[in-house]
Amino acid sequence: MKPMAQNLFKSLVSQYRAIIDYPFGILDDELYVLAASDESAVGKYMGELENLIRKDDHIILNRNIAYQPIYIKGKLEFIVYLENTGESSIKLLNILSIAFLNLKKVQDEKLDKTNFIKHLLQDSILxxxxxxxxxxxxxxxxxxxxxxxxxxxxxxxxxxxxxxxxxxxxxxxxxxxxxxxxxxxxxxxxxxxxxxxxxxxxxxxxxxxxxxxxxxxxxxxxxxxxxxxxxxxxxxxxxxxxxxxxxxxxxxxxxxxxxxxxIGRLIYQLPTTLCKKFLDEVFKKDSLEELDDDTINTIHKFFDNSLNISETARKLFIHRNTLVYRLDKIQKNTGLDLREFDDAIIFKIAMMVKKYLSANVIKF
The missing domain is CATH 3.30.70.270 (Reverse transcriptase/Diguanylate cyclase domain)
Known part of the structure; x- marks a missing residue:
């Protein structure tokens, strides 16, 4: 019995405990107690039932305990028990069995739905x-x-x-x-x-x-x-x-x-061969590799501040002319002037493509 079903049975036992005077519970098909009004009985093995269960039996009486086996499609699913064998107790056992059976059917229906959704996600349904x-x-x-x-x-x-x-x-x-x-x-x-x-x-x-x-x-x-x-x-x-x-x-x-x-979504769906070709065309002779970490950080800040020189210089705590010098140096090395929108877009995409290739994603 799956843990989820066991938790549901425990919940039902908890609800009935307040109105049923006799100890009761439910066993799985291997004769272990799944849930019981006496919680200390949970997990107990009821091996003495092994020789008492017959498929045609509706109720089994043994040592002042009434057992009702529940079969689904000819297979033993669980056994409900009540520690009293009086006539009214047998009726009460029937009510308990119906409640457990209905709960099991609801749970099975939920599992069927879950399995359907899982197969749907896996594209394994026509x-x-x-x-x-x-x-x-x-x-x-x-x-x-x-x-x-x-x-x-x-x-x-x-x-x-x-x-x-x-x-x-x-x-x-x-x-x-x-x-x-x-x-x-x-x-x-x-x-x-x-x-x-x-x-x-x-x-x-x-x-x-x-x-x-x-x-x-x-x-x-x-x-x-x-x-x-x-x-x-x-x-x-x-x-x-x-x-x-x-x-x-x-x-x-x-x-x-x-x-x-x-744009990351677009780049991710491109073949790596095409991405490598793009980088080779944009950056001649490994010019991107020649940029040090300080320069790369400057570029990121420049993009973060919408290509605004004054604001970027302020965020980097450098003079405006220092930033202009760095941008001129980048242009000299790469051939791209980041102050120009079109060049900035090309550089931004190129940096993302390089990051994508560095992640070792292989698509042809």
Whole structure:
């Protein structure tokens, strides 16, 4: 029995404990106690039942304990027990069994939906089957959704999943999927009148919750909003690209939206051979490599201050003429005058391309 189902059973036991006078609980198919009104019994092995269970038996009585095996599609799923064998207690056992069975069915339906979403994200469902399967599972096919990818270290993944599950428990509206040991995906339904701020707010809430509750870092990639269930995979791919691009161009940000990647997104999708050719054409004879760290820092500050010489000089705590001298030197070495908008754009793109190539991304 999966831990999630066990937690649900414990919740149900907790609700019934206040109104049932006799000890009761539920065993898994291997005869271990999953949940019980007497919490000390949880985990206990009830091996004596092994020789008592017969498939045709509806109720098993043994040592003043009544057991009711529950079968689903011919397979033993669990056994509900009550420590009293009176007639009224047997009726009570039936009620308990129905409650546990209904809870199991609800949980299985949620798992079916989760598996469908996971296969959808992995592109392992035929396009012609997507709408048919979605309708079978009662998943809305025409609802606005956004995909969030949450990346955490493997040792924190389980705790992060539990936090996200507590934040978004409904499998009818939002879907939470474990993709691998460090990747959790949230497919979030959005209201009709949502804005980009609403999309970003979800990511910020998740990031704040993870950092405050578990005190660990995370990377959150956000895909574009989509209108149909078929497009969920597209939003997922975009969220993946957002995280990958941020590893190259924006390593310090924890939350990255595909729609805000800017020119980095374009560069990331270019073949590395084309990028190398571009650099060779822009910078003759390794002129970019000849620029020292101080010069590179000057260039970054100049770009940050919108090519404003006076403001850049002030931020660098240098004289205006010193900055002009540095810019002249850069022009002499590279052939690009950063005071000219077109040259500045070419240089900016070239620096990003170099950073992209330095990340050892290989695409032909």
């Amino acid at each position: 396009p012609s089957d997507i709408y048919v399967k979605a309708k079978e599972l009662r998943i809305s096919t025409d609802t606005k959704r956004v995909v969030y990818i949450v990346k955490v270290s493997p040792e924190n993944a389980e705790n992060v999943y539990d936090i996200l599950y507590s934040m978004y428990p409904s499998k009818d509206v939002d879907f939470l999927v474990n993709m691998d040991e460090e990747t959790i995906v949230l497919v979030k339904e959005m209201p009709d009148s949502f804005t980009q701020k609403d999309i970003d707010k979800v990511a910020k809430t998740i990031d704040n919750m993870i950092s405050s509750e578990i005190m660990c870092t995370s990377k959150i990639g956000i895909g574009s909003p989509v209108d149909t269930v078929r497009e969920i995979a597209t939003s997922y791919k975009e969220a993946k690209i957002a995280i990958e691009v941020s590893k190259v161009f924006d390593t310090e940000r924890d939350i990255i939206s595909y729609e805000n990647l800017g």
